[in-house]
Amino acid sequence: MKETRYFFVPDAENQTELPQEEAVHAVKVLRLAGGDEMYLMDGAGNFFRAEVAVAAAHRCTYRIMEKLPQQKAWKGRIHLAIAPTKMMERMEWMVEKATEVGFDEVTFLNCKFSERKVLRVPRLEKIVVSAVKQSRKPWKPLVNELISFSEFVSQPRPGRKFIAHCYDEIPRKDLYTELQQMVVDDEVTVMVGPEGDFSVDEVEKAMACGYEPVTLGDARLRTETAGLMAVVMSQLAKRL
Secondary structure, eight states, X not given: OOOOOEEEOTTGGGOOBOOHHHHHIIIIISOOOTTOEEEEEOSBSEEEEXXXXXXXXXXXEEEEEEEEEOOOSSSSOEEEEEOOOSSHHHHHHHHHHHHHHOOSXXXXXXXXXXXXXXXXXXXXXXXXXXHHHHHTOSBOOEEEEEEEHHHHHHSOOSSEEEEEOOOTTSOXXXXXXXXXXXXXXXXXXXXXXXXXXOOHHHHHHHHHTTOEEEEOOSSOOOHHHHHHHHHHHHHHHHTO
């Protein structure tokens, strides 16, 4: 029995051809030919059963046979805002694993103690697409550019908003307990700081903008681990 092949095709229903990178993989690596079955993912909640129409050197056209709308495994929206680590490999790992778990959006923050000020968003997009296909997630998370901390917290956002920090002098609630008390259909935004944490001024500014200070538990976590933990907690709470 042949393995089911999945390809990421934005707006697949209104297209007839795989994106070039996907086409090369389909034709050159998997050696698909006319009439072979495949599944398309549009990243917006739909799978499509399709068949290859024409397979050429660097092109692969298709015919959609059946649209298969999917049900998201969690309620509402999960938005992670995180300061990227100095070692980008750690952030790439976090984005990949968070995508496999399932979330809706990630924004990268430029904070006072940030050690990384530049991001290659196209590379992160590729990692996200690969994780979406590997885990067969119907929704592709939105990957946003780097934004200043002040600009991000000043933007209005629906639902509940949290900032995770490690300052004992600023009272914190337990994030998972607070998530369990939310209306599951609401949006949740969780902010995670850089390796040196947010500054006290940043935490206070976020609180003034409606963010609730929280802890992710007793352990002191690396930035990428904290980001993944926030996504997992949000997922579990929003599955209830």
